[in-house]
Amino acid sequence: MKTLSPELAAHLASGTTTLCWCWRIERRDGTVLGFTDHDNALTFDDTTYEAAAGFTASDINDGLGLSVDNLEVTGALSSATLTDDDLAAGRYDDARIAIYRVNWANPSQRVLMRSGSIGEVRRTGASFTAELRGLAHYLQQPSGRLLQRTCDADLGDARCGIDLNASAYRATGTILAVSSARRFRVSGLDAFETRFFSRGLFAFTSGASSGLKIEVKSHAKFATAVEIELWADAEGPPGIGDTFIVTAGCDKRFETCKARFANTINFRGFPAIPGNRFLTQIGRAG
Known part of the structure; x- marks a missing residue:
């Protein structure tokens, strides 16, 4: 049940309302954006909500228990702050979103209707449809440690302990x-063996995609060239002469942790865990 301020409750009971929807989006990189379906921009809680009359929202589906509540927002890529390149680069993946019902004549009269995160985004030409998932969505995600052969730490994090700023890994x-x-094809990586940067992070430092970071799919070293392939397209077309920084990757295996990083003391997997073949084999008398 929503709790309304006395002022907003009185406004709703008046029979003549001046209401609009406001969406506040906070991306994982800390960028905060605001949009409203009102025809003028609104400001509250240090966020300016840009007028975006093309936005429409589906009905909110509520369910009992822990089922995931969803709705969809449809709009046009007409804002200077909401671009197709950002959507394609995944900058809005799992962004936190808050949806308000606001009295546009007095924005202090408002109520938070729903909070959650952005799920699937579909694009068609200059329009998009974003799925908004309720907070129950996070209860369906794996949490805690998993008993598996491979390491469950991220290369370079506190549990791993490897310094990716060291010249040996960068x-x-x-x-x-x-x-x-x-x-x-790139220069500067001749001293590193094939696949050293596979699963690593490739960061553009100049050119049309400067600042963009994408995971490396493959790193191959040939007799006369070194080739890098990324998991996703760069935002702007990469150009000859563009510079980059790339950090080492890890396939999470114990053998790689030992040979490439000499970091077995921090290995977070269970390489000796029995597999399915061991668990299903039939014992036989000697």
């Missing part, structure tokens, strides 16, 4: 040739 280079928006 390199700078330049793009020499471009095959596609995610695949190119």
Whole structure:
């Protein structure tokens, strides 16, 4: 049940209302954006809500128990702060969202209707549809440690302990040739073995995608060239001469932790755990 302020309750009971919807989005990188379906911008709680008359919202589906409550927001990519490149780059994935019902004539009269996160985003031409998931969605996500052969730490985090700023695990280079928006030949990585940067992080430091970071799909070293392929396309087309920083990757195996990082003391997996074959084998008398 929603608790309304006496002022908002009186406004609703008056029979003549001046209401609008406001959406507050907080991305994982800390960027905060506000949108409203009113025809003028509104400001409250240090957030300005940009007028975006093209936004429409579906009905909110509520369910009993721990079922996930969903709704969808549909709009056009007409805002200077909401771009197709940002959506394609995943900058809105799992962004936190709060939805308010607001008296636009007096924004202090408002009520929080729903909070959650952005799920699937579908794009068609210049329009998009974003699925908004309720907080119960997080109860369906795995949490805690898993008993598995591979390590469950992230390379470079506190549990891993590897310093990815060390020169042994980090390199700078330049793009020499471009095959596609995610695949190119580079310089600066000749001292590193094939697959050293696979599953690592590739950060553009110049060019149209400067500041963008994408996971490395493959790192291959040939006789006369080194090739990098990313898991996703760069925002802007990579150009010859663009510079980058790339950090080492890890496939989470005990053998890699030992040979590449000499970090077995911090290995967070269980390499000796019995597999399915051991658990299902039939015992036989000697």
